[in-house]
Amino acid sequence: MFNNINIITQGSEGTLETSLVTNESLSPTVLKAQEGVAYELRALDSQLAPQQVLVSRNGSNLELRFDEFATADTPVDAVIEGYYDLPQPLH
Numbered sequence: 001m002f003n004n005i006n007i008i009t010q011g012s013e014g015t016l017e018t019s020l021v022t023n024e025s026l027s028p029t030v031l032k033a034q035e036g037v038a039y040e041l042r043a044l045d046s047q048l049a050p051q052q053v054l055v056s057r058n059g060s061n062l063e064l065r066f067d068e069f070a071t072a073d074t075p076v077d078a079v080i081e082g083y084y085d086l087p088q089p090l091h
Contacts, residue, residue: 002066004044007078011037020044021066021078028075033062033082060084 001023009017009031016037021029031039041049041064054065056072062083063076 002050002068002077003046005050005066005077006042006044007031007064008040008042009034009037010040019078021064023066023077025077028063029078031078031080033080033086035086039080057084 004023005021007019007021007029008015009019011034016034017031019029019031041053043050050066052066052068052070054067054070054072054074056063056065058079060082062080064078064080065074066077067074
């Protein structure tokens, strides 16, 4: 089980959006991919990046799993829809 995670969407002018991902949610947090932004992951309790993140591609979507023991079969915690449709996804 993971602590609550903020996905912070950063643009050239600063923070554009913050989305909370909780370990109690029954469905994944969904964000729409945006061109020219960076996504920052930060644990709510420590304000640090999570120790482990399993990232996978599913079609044009970027899927994130935050559980320490996550596998490809673990339910998805967050999805950035259309991430791989962007002209130049940031890595």
